Amino acid sequence: MNHSLLPGVMRRLALEAGARIMQFYGGDELATRAKADDSPVTAADEAADAIITAGLRAAFPDAALVTEEQAATHDTRARDFFIVDPLDGTKEFVQRRGDFTVNIAWVEDGVPVRGVVYAPARGRLFLTDAEGAAWEEVPPGAETTGARKRLAVARPDPAALRVVASKSHRDAATDAYIARYDVAEFKAAGSSLKFCLLANGEADLYPRLGRTMEWDTAAGHAVLSAAGGHVVSFDTHEPLRYAKPGFENPFFIAYAPGVELVRE
Numbered sequence: 001m002n003h004s005l006l007p008g009v010m011r012r013l014a015l016e017a018g019a020r021i022m023q024f025y026g027g028d029e030l031a032t033r034a035k036a037d038d039s040p041v042t043a044a045d046e047a048a049d050a051i052i053t054a055g056l057r058a059a060f061p062d063a064a065l066v067t068e069e070q071a072a073t074h075d076t077r078a079r080d081f082f083i084v085d086p087l088d089g090t091k092e093f094v095q096r097r098g099d100f101t102v103n104i105a106w107v108e109d110g111v112p113v114r115g116v117v118y119a120p121a122r123g124r125l126f127l128t129d130a131e132g133a134a135w136e137e138v139p140p141g142a143e144t145t146g147a148r149k150r151l152a153v154a155r156p157d158p159a160a161l162r163v164v165a166s167k168s169h170r171d172a173a174t175d176a177y178i179a180r181y182d183v184a185e186f187k188a189a190g191s192s193l194k195f196c197l198l199a200n201g202e203a204d205l206y207p208r209l210g211r212t213m214e215w216d217t218a219a220g221h222a223v224l225s226a227a228g229g230h231v232v233s234f235d236t237h238e239p240l241r242y243a244k245p246g247f248e249n250p251f252f253i254a255y256a257p258g259v260e261l262v263r264e
Helices: 006-025 043-059 071-075 090-094 172-178 193-199 214-226
Strands: 032-034 040-042 064-067 081-088 101-108 111-119 124-128 134-138 147-150 161-166 183-189 205-208 230-233 252-255
Touching: 006 043, 006 101, 006 111, 006 124, 040 043, 040 090, 043 064, 043 081, 043 101, 064 071, 064 214, 081 090, 081 214, 101 214, 111 193, 111 214, 124 193, 124 214, 134 214, 161 172, 161 193, 172 205, 183 193, 193 205, 193 214, 193 252, 214 230, 214 252
Parallel strands: 064 081, 161 183, 161 205
Antiparallel strands: 032 040, 081 101, 101 111, 111 124, 124 134, 134 147, 205 252, 230 252
């Protein structure tokens, strides 16, 4: 894969998908139906997926593609592939809370090396460049590129950590784990934005003790890694890998270097 081609294509498709999602978001009804795994899906998910799929296949016809909304793509055995969640945070979208994102990532040998996370309702675009650095574009624009701010994780104070966790999926186990740290500030955020808050130095620690899939995390993981952060398995503290059977993640912890992870 020619990395110099990735940022422009991924950025453009994320913006186009985000614009289409916002057309639905501004409508009167956001009809939701349940997929086979009981997760919610809307017409906005499917429309965004169609845009991204067509764009990636046109630009990179030989590349493998895995996307949440197309079960037929979930049987790939490729180690290098695009992985897409066209609308992460469907519950946030349906409840019009704004914390939903478009996610596109490129994975090489089990590692997400390039990614874009676009939160259209928040006007925030996070992405990696051809060299693997992480940026936020402010404001993101389809016609012109906005000003870019280089992303870097903060240096945490272990005695006053800033923790971010899910709005829709926080539970007692997560709260119990967070309670084992000295926390000065807690933020709730939806979708893959949590990774980006770490990448931007707005938080230090994000534990996820719940089910996620690789398409939920790959783009945010790529951005956070490019900003100097880490994502590890909750149980082993080994780096989170991709191309796992079924594309399901274990529980994980995302953090900035300097956070002293506690073990069970």
